[in-house]
Amino acid sequence: MATRMMQRNNLADAFVLVNDDQTNAALKAAREQIGDAEWKKGYSPENKAIVRGTLKEHGARYEQLLKGNLVGVQVAETQANGESFRKLRVTLENEAGRTILSADMGSEFAQRLITKLDTATREHAGGAISIGAFAKQTERDDRTFVDHVATMKGPDGQEVPATSGHFEKARERVEAAQKPMLDAGMKDRKILNQIAASTRESYFAEVAAGLSERLVEQGITPKAVANERGALQAAAFPALESGIKDRDGVWHNLSIYEKDGQLTGTLQRRDVQTGDYEKAPVVFEPDGKGGLAALAAYDGGEKLTVSLSRSEPTLGGHEKVDVRVSSGDQQIHEHPGRLRANDALQKIPDHREGKAIEQALGVDPKMLNPVPAREAQRSPAKAQEKQHSQGVQL
Secondary structure (H helix, E strand, O other): OOEEEEEEEOOOOEEEEOOOHHHHHHHHHHHHHHOHHHHHHOOOHHHHHHHHHHHHHOOOOEEOEEEEEEEEEEEEEEEEOOEEEEEEEEEEEEOOEEEEEEEEOOOHHHHHHHHHHHHHHHHOOOOEEEEEEEEEEEEEOOEEEEEEEEEEEOOOOOEOOOOOOHHHHHHHHHHHHHHHHHHOOOOOHHHHHHHHHHHHHHHHHHHHHHHHHHHHHOOOOOHHHHHHHHHHHHHHOOOEEEEEEOOOOOEEEEEEEEEOOEEEEEEEEEOOOOOOEEEEEEEOEEOOOOOEEEEEEOOOOOEEEEEEEEEOOOOOOOEEEEEEEEEOOEEOOOOOEEOEEOHHHHHOOOOHHHHHHHHHHOOOHHHEEEOOHHHHOOOHHHHHHHHHHHOOOO
16 A cells, blocks of 8 residues: 655645655745745734745645545654654545654644644544645734634534644643743743743644554554554653552653753653543653753643752663652652663754753763653553553653
8 A cells, every 4th residue: 555645735735745845946946036034923914825836837836735534643842953842643544555744743733733623533433534725824013923724524514623722731831831920020932932842842743642652543544554653662762761559559751852952851650549630731840959850731730840950870881861750849659660761762962852861960871771662652542551551661
C-alpha cells in the first residue's frame, strides 16, 4: 500500500507533499520570488497566489482536502539541525493508499485539529472523514492577523464539531505556569510568551497521545500502522524522565522536554484508588542553589514543587540527577528519583534536551542512566502501568 506524507503550508493555504523534490524546488523558487522578509510574514492573498502558481509550474501538487478513513493519531518527535520537534500525525486510509498528515504540535492548525479529532475518534473512528483548513484574516488595532482554521467533515458530509473545553484547560495551565513568575514580579513578555506556548503545546500533545490510545483500544489502528506507531512512539518517548512513588503509594511520573532553551514538561500521577491520571505542566527555573525547580499545579488546586539536582556518579560511571517532589516544605517520598535519558538524547549530537540539562546542572547527558529499551517499545501509558504494578522506582 502506497504511503505519502502531507503537511500544511500556510502560505499556499493548502496541503503539500513532504520530502518531495518538485515541491521543495517550487517552494524555494516561491521564496526567492517573494523575498525572505515577506515570506516570514506568512499568509497573504498575494503570497498564496505566487506559491500556488509556482507549485503548478514545477508540476508539484497541492491539495485543499485530505480524505480517507481515520485509522491513526500519533505524537512523534522529529530531529532537524540538532533540534527536536513534536509533531501531530494523523493517518487516513482509502483505496488509493495511506496519507499521513504531519503538523507542528505547537501550531494553531494542529491544536484546532486535535479538538476535532477528539470528537472524531469517538464518533467516526475508522470511518471516512475529510480534513481541510483555511486562512482567515482579521483586523485588530489597525493590524492584520491570520488565523489558520482546521476543518473536518464526517461520513455524512457534516462538519465535525470540536470537543469543547480544551482551549480553556490549556489557558488554565498557562496561567498556573506563569503565576509563580508573575507573583515574583516577572515582566519579560518574551519569557512569559515562551512559557505559554510551551505549556499549550504540552497540553495538546497529551490530548493527542490519549486519542492515539483510544484508537488502539478500539482496535481501529490496523497492524501495518500499529507497527509504524511503535517507531513513532519510541521517538516521541520523553527525552528525560523519572518517577517517584510517594508515601501513599501514588506514582508521580515526570516527563521533560526542551522549549526555547528552557526545560519544560509534565508531572503525571495515577490515583491508586481510581486508576485515573492527573497531569500538571512544569517549567524549570534555577533554584539559586545550583539546581532547578518547577511548580506543578493540578486542576484541583494542589501544588507540588519538583526539584532537580546533581549528585555523585554511580559506581557504573553514570551521572546522577536527583528528582524530588515536595508539598510545601515536606517531601512526599522516602527516596529521590533518578532522571533518565532516552536513546535519542544519548546518541544524537547537540540534542536540545541534552544541551539544556548540561548547561543547567553540569551533567553530561550521555552519561545519564538510560531508559530501558523494553519500555521504549511500549506507549508511555502502558509502560507506566507496568511500573506501577511492579512497584519499580524509576
